Amino acid sequence: MMTQTHLLVAAALLAKPGEKLRNTAVIIGSFVPDAAIYTLFVWSKIASIPESKVWDEIYWQEPWQSWTAAGNSIPLYCLLLLLGLIALRAHRGAFRIGLVLTFLSLAALTHIAADLPVHVDDAHRHLWPLSDWKFISPVSYWDPDHHGGIFSILESAFGVALTVVLFRRFNSLWVRFLLVNVCLAYVGVPLYFIFVLGG
Numbered sequence: 001m002m003t004q005t006h007l008l009v010a011a012a013l014l015a016k017p018g019e020k021l022r023n024t025a026v027i028i029g030s031f032v033p034d035a036a037i038y039t040l041f042v043w044s045k046i047a048s049i050p051e052s053k054v055w056d057e058i059y060w061q062e063p064w065q066s067w068t069a070a071g072n073s074i075p076l077y078c079l080l081l082l083l084g085l086i087a088l089r090a091h092r093g094a095f096r097i098g099l100v101l102t103f104l105s106l107a108a109l110t111h112i113a114a115d116l117p118v119h120v121d122d123a124h125r126h127l128w129p130l131s132d133w134k135f136i137s138p139v140s141y142w143d144p145d146h147h148g149g150i151f152s153i154l155e156s157a158f159g160v161a162l163t164v165v166l167f168r169r170f171n172s173l174w175v176r177f178l179l180v181n182v183c184l185a186y187v188g189v190p191l192y193f194i195f196v197l198g199g
Helices: 003-014 020-046 051-056 064-071 074-089 092-118 148-169 173-196
Strands: none
Touching (some): 003 148, 020 051, 020 092, 148 173
């Protein structure tokens, strides 16, 4: 799924008005599994590397594959979640750390759960470092050869619906501004592929 959908799903499930620390952890946690991909994208732009080379070659090499595996590791987030829950019950001074670890981990695990059924050739090693196993789905969130065209329309509609839910939940102007901009990515990403990459 697209990163903004992960953010919206995690926020809809885990964020609460007035809970700034919790909500920040949710936003960060929903992004972390994709952080290596964004880092690669930004680095490739700075280094003037053609996108075809980035996604056909460099992405599949080290260290990017290991960084992506680490960012999508269910065992890693389960460990962080356990530590977070322990910290929540421990000394009062550890509560904030526990809150951050708990909701960051829950948001990341939500991201991973949503990604599992929509990655084909680009499936992640979700059991890293315990295993290199990948779940290869018959459905892709982007590849038209694996129903990506249909899924992207459904994902965009789902994202708009989540935006409406969150817009009603949060009254803050800056949150609503952020939500509108996140929603605009459903238009911006396809336009980037059409006009910048040529289709």
